Amino acid sequence: MNVLVATDGSKFGTWGLNWVAKLPFVVPPKVTALHVVDIASLRAPFLSQPVMAGMERYIQEEAQRMDARSAKALKEAKLQLATLKLKGAVRKEQGAIAQTILKRAPKRDGLLVVGSQGLDALDRFMLGSVSTNLIHHATCPVLVVKDAAVPLRRITLATDGSAASAKALAFVVKNFQPDTSTGKGGHVPIHVTVIHAMPFIKYPELKTAGRHLVEQNVRKLVKAGFTAEAVYQLGKPAEEIMKVASKHQADLIVMGAKGLGAIARFLLGSVSTRVVQHSSCSVLVVR
Template identity: 30%
Template sequence: MKVVLAVDQPRDATIAARFLEVVRLPRGTALSVMHVIEVPHRALRFPGQQGMLADWRKESVMSARRLIDRLVPPLRAQGLRVRPVVKEGLPGPVLLDTAERMRTDLTILGPHGSSRLRRFLLGSVSELLLNEAPGSILIVRGRSRGRRDRGMSVVLAMDCSTDAKSAAGFLSKLRLPRGSHVILLHVEEDADRELARISGMGRVDLTQAVERAMRERKRRTLLMLERMGRKCAQQGLAVDHVFAEGSPAEAILSAAERHRADLIVMGSKGLTGIDRFLIGSVSRKVARHGPCSVLVVRKRRR
């Protein structure tokens, strides 16, 4: 597995690193710990400030390396192949370019501070990566009660889509702490949405078509949840099946609050099964408003 961990401020980098002490990556993972130095645009426009800019760049690189050096030893102790990386540019485009060139399976973003401006910048970076990155995205937030000796609570949003199955497969590769609890969540949209989805079929009696489609989907969902539950149980994880109705994004966020989740795992196209934009809006909403860390899984494009 190829992973990029993007780090910024010391506190936020520590939060992300501690999360990886609880939810561990597979042994042998190639992990690039990256800091992006953003050069002030004004400084580039004034030739007389080039000397000061060179000194600032030198100090910024040294500071970034000190930050990364503090994170590397415990990550290497987990059996990861860690490589420190310091680059210059705008964080979003640099991370996206790195993910595409390295063909990363996962990019990890820390909370990036708590100010309103930093939350906005985090949203712009994370949404760029959610939309464009070739692999999965993990947004780490500070609220985590899980520990290696106590376990954690994970909400795994499932339906019968390929993306949801990829999310389940990705979760199975991670080394969750013993005693962890997985909530397998399936959201059933109401009949009105189902009716709107198939209204272009040209059928006179759409009600029967809706009922048949919903029965078949429920049958396939129950089989899929049963298989996933067995796999989780084989890994020593406690499993609960939870069914909800309504808006997928709202149901996922509500379940995360109710079960005091440490992590939400879902496919990049969400749970609606419509077109890419509408489906993607589910994962974007959960990633932005989730009360805990959020892992959005996308199969890497070949």
């Protein structure tokens, strides 16, 4: 699998590479650590020419600072790849952050890893802009890193019967080994909590269909070697997903990018965006 990790020299970029090393991939990934420098963002288009002229010294100083920090980030990323024994390379590009990352992101069979926050507003490597842009527009799954990497032992998988949530399940089964090392020479199965959240509605047939869906997903996971359990929740989907993840101490939330539609009102873009923005653990959004 081709994996692109967006890095800016902050702890979130460092965590991104650590996550790739910790994830139990069936096949070791080929990793590209991408560092993007957006010098043009220093020259705000809404400022008048006289104002820009007065700021030129500041802009030049800031550009030099960004270049110096870029060199440091690239050096650290190369060292980190070697230390983690990840196969891959480090790459630097200039341009608008989100657009450049999207341009270099893997296609549908790859993975894009991005930190939820970056160094500062000047780099615009922030959750409200770059990460949200990527989960909306990337053609491949996107892992938004919220915390330091740990061995993957507990996953919360959100499902609603849509094509996107089916792909989320397939991603886990196809790409992750079903067990993880204990660090003492042994292995324990990764536990997956499958959640189906429904808004407060009066259609019992939908609740029944939801239960059948979750049970089917649990069977597929168990067959693949994972341990799994079913959880059914009534309430606002995003909030219920995060509650279950917190209760079960999930290391990772996995969910689809889109849901069935207005009636199901489940894994729509607004729900996945809300989970990415407010979850305390890292989130993998699959499309």
